[in-house]
Amino acid sequence: xxxxxxxxxxxxxxxxxxxxxxxxxxxxxxxxxxxxxxxxxxxxxxxxxxxxxxxxxxxxxxxxxxxxxxxxxxxxxxxxxxxxxxxxxxxxxxxxxxxxxxxxxxxxxxxxxxxxxxxxxxxxxxxxxxxxxxxxxxxxxxxxxxxxxxxxxxxxxxxxxxxxxxxxxxxxxxxxxxxxxxxxxxxxxxxxxxxxxxxxxxxxxxxxxxxxxxxxxxxxxxxxxxxxxxxxxxxxxxxxxxxxxxxxxxxxxxxxxxxxxxxxxxxxxxxxxxxxxxxxxxxxxxxxxxxxxxxxxxxxxxxxxxxxxxxxxxxxxxxxxxxxxxxxxxxxxxxxxxxxxxxxxxxxxxxxxxxxxxxxxxxxxxxxxxxxxxxxxx
Numbered sequence: 001x002x003x004x005x006x007x008x009x010x011x012x013x014x015x016x017x018x019x020x021x022x023x024x025x026x027x028x029x030x031x032x033x034x035x036x037x038x039x040x041x042x043x044x045x046x047x048x049x050x051x052x053x054x055x056x057x058x059x060x061x062x063x064x065x066x067x068x069x070x071x072x073x074x075x076x077x078x079x080x081x082x083x084x085x086x087x088x089x090x091x092x093x094x095x096x097x098x099x100x101x102x103x104x105x106x107x108x109x110x111x112x113x114x115x116x117x118x119x120x121x122x123x124x125x126x127x128x129x130x131x132x133x134x135x136x137x138x139x140x141x142x143x144x145x146x147x148x149x150x151x152x153x154x155x156x157x158x159x160x161x162x163x164x165x166x167x168x169x170x171x172x173x174x175x176x177x178x179x180x181x182x183x184x185x186x187x188x189x190x191x192x193x194x195x196x197x198x199x200x201x202x203x204x205x206x207x208x209x210x211x212x213x214x215x216x217x218x219x220x221x222x223x224x225x226x227x228x229x230x231x232x233x234x235x236x237x238x239x240x241x242x243x244x245x246x247x248x249x250x251x252x253x254x255x256x257x258x259x260x261x262x263x264x265x266x267x268x269x270x271x272x273x274x275x276x277x278x279x280x281x282x283x284x285x286x287x288x289x290x291x292x293x294x295x296x297x298x299x300x301x302x303x304x305x306x307x308x309x310x311x312x313x314x315x316x317x318x319x320x321x322x323x324x325x326x327x328x329x330x331x332x333x334x335x336x337x338x339x340x341x342x343x344x345x346x347x348x349x350x351x352x353x354x355x356x357x358x359x360x361x362x363x364x365x366x367x368x369x370x371x372x373x374x375x376x377x378x
Contacts, residue, residue, distance in 0.1 A: 001046050002028060005035070007063040012056035012080070019054060038069065045069035052098070053077040060099075065090035074098040076122070081105065084123075089114040100146065101125040108147075113138035122146040124170070129153065132171075137162035148172040148194065155179070156195075161186040170194040172218070177201065180219075185210040192216040196242070199223055204243075209234035220244040220266065227251070228267075233258035242266040244290065249273065252291075257282035266290040268314065273297065276315075281306035292338070293317045300339075305330030316340040316360070324349055339364060 005021075005028055014020055019033040029037035029044055036048035046067050056078035064073075065087025071094060080102035088097075089111025095118060104126040112121070113135025120143060128150040136145075137159025143166060152174040160169070161183025169187070172194045179202030180195065190211050200222040208217075209231025215238060224246040232241075233255025239262060248270040256265075257279025263286060272294040280289070281303025287310060296318040304313075305327025313334060320342040328334070329351040337352075340362040352359065 001067055004063045004066045007061040011061045012058040017054050017056065040069065048072040050074040056080055060085055062087045064088060067091060069093055072096045076100040078102050084109055086111045091115060092117065094118055096120045098122040103127055108133055110135045112136065116140060118142055120144040125149040127151060132157055134159045136160065139163060140165065142166055144168045146170045150174050152176060156181055158183045163187060166190055168192040173197040175199060180205055182207050184208065187211060189213055194218045197221045204229055206231045208232065211235060212237065214238055216240045218242045222246050224248060228253055230255045232256065235259060238262055240264040244268040246270055252277055254279045256280060259283060262286055264288045269293040271295060276301055278303045280304065283307060286310055288312045290314045295319055300325055302327045304328060307331050310334055312336045314338050318342050320344055329353060
């Protein structure tokens with residue numbers, strides 16, 4: 001194990017580390033920075049190696065796989081290059097592996113599937129390519145998987161659904177293609193799902209509603225099509241939902257109003273049609289509502305005034321008609337309200353929320369004058 005540590009020191013310019021090792025001390029368990037040891041019977045082993053932000057420059061040696069008792073490895077925020085050695089799959093006692101924010105290249109080795117004790121895997125912010133290996137589904141203890149900000153391609157493997165302990169899944173900002181696998185409904189403990197900024201196609205599976213613990217779902221900036229499944233209303237714990245900049249069609253399901261904990265809803269830049277459902281007024285915790293750049297029609301529902309916590313309301317670039325409902329005054333915390341480029345008519349309500357700072361209604365048929373904070377607003 002000492003030889004493995006010395007190989008890492010040599011291959012990453014250890015003499016230039018921010019906090020280097022005193023190699024005159026032959027026992028790494030007695031003062032080598034970032035090294036934590038444990039005793040198994042009469043033998044001392046390296047249990048943790050944590051060298052985050054320590055100016056490691058170079059590659060991870062294959063001999064790292066010889067640290068057979070290692071439970072935690074953190075080499076994040078360094079300047080590591082080249083590929084992740086396949087021998088990392090030999091670290092079968094590993095519980096946390098963090099190689100994030102480096103310059104690692106190549107593919108994720110399939111041997112990662114051997115790390116069956118792993119609870120957290122973070123390979124984010126590197127330059128990894130290739131597909132996500134199907135063996136990732138063998139990590140039955142995994143709770144957090146972060147592969148975002150790489151150049152990963154191919155589809156999300158269906159074996160991802162085997163990660164029944166998973167709580168956070170972040171694959172954003174890659175070049176992933178294909179559809180969201182239906183097996184995602186097996187992730188019954190999932191709380192955060194970040195798949196945005198990829199090239200995912202197909203529809204949002206209706207089984208998404210089975211993720212009863214989900215709090216954050218960000219699928220924006222993909223090429224998703226089809227309609228929003230009504231089962232989205234089953235996500236009773238959801239707080240943030242962002243599906244903007246896709247090609248979603250159909251109407252906004254009335255079940256959206258069942259998301260009583262929702263604080264952020266962004267459906268902008270899709271091809272959504274039909275009316276804004278009146279059930280949106282049930283979202284009593286909502287602070288941000290972005291429905292702009294769609295093809296929504298009919299009038300703004302009067303129930304919008306029930307959104308007492310709402311701060312930002314963007315409805316511009318649709319085909320909305322009728323007046324702005326007088327109930328808008330009920331949105332006491334509303335700061336920004338834009339309805340430009342619609343077919344709204346009649347007059348501006350005489351009473352607007354006192355907190356309102358920006359009210360933009362260009363390219364509409366609005367008339368009237370309203371007094372707001374001592375200024376005339378037309």
